[in-house]
Amino acid sequence: MMAKTENLLQGRLGNLIFYQVKGVTRIRSVPLMVRNPETPAQQAVRKRLIVSVQFYRRLKDTPLKAVWQVAARDTLVNGYNLFLKRNIHAFNDRTLSTPSALSMTCGNLPRMNDLRMTGRSDRTVTLAWNNSLEADGRTAADRLQVVALFDQRMYSPVWLKGVQACRGDRKAVIDLEQENFHQAHLYCFFRSPDGGAFSASAYVCVPGNGGQKVPEV
Incomplete structure (x- = not known):
């Protein structure tokens, strides 16, 4: 109740x-009375919650914390609780087990559609996406933002610098800022020109040096 x-x-x-x-x-x-509060299922949920909170704490060192605060502004929860609600399923009792299920951001702007990698070099990746009809007009000037998780440091999100594309470009070349990794998990989203609104993130996985190269198209 x-x-x-x-x-x-x-x-x-x-x-x-x-x-x-x-x-x-x-x-x-x-x-008033709780029966068997330490069942295996309850213990598993509790451990997943602890791991999720550990990840959220790392967002405090990045602008991502403010993104979640903005997303929670018109709700009855704060950014911390909204992040956990959206993301606890992406963690197991040890770590971030399903990077593709993680929502790095949340917001009211239209999300990009069909995000994909179309090119790869030693340090850069070319991404392409589609827009809805609405997004092509009213929000075409929204700025592309990219956050990366590299396999060696999955709890250290990196907000990539120097991204110059906007929503209407439908394509961007992203400098990954490093070369030596096995996988990079990219979370791409849009920020309004005034910086006051964001979209939910879209996900793409980039193979590292040992991965298959994707030719430019």
């Missing part, structure tokens, strides 16, 4: 918990 009240209360009374969400006091009930 959950309810709202205008009174500024916080804490626990019996089986009721009072807590604040963006200035509104919420009330939820908890069971």
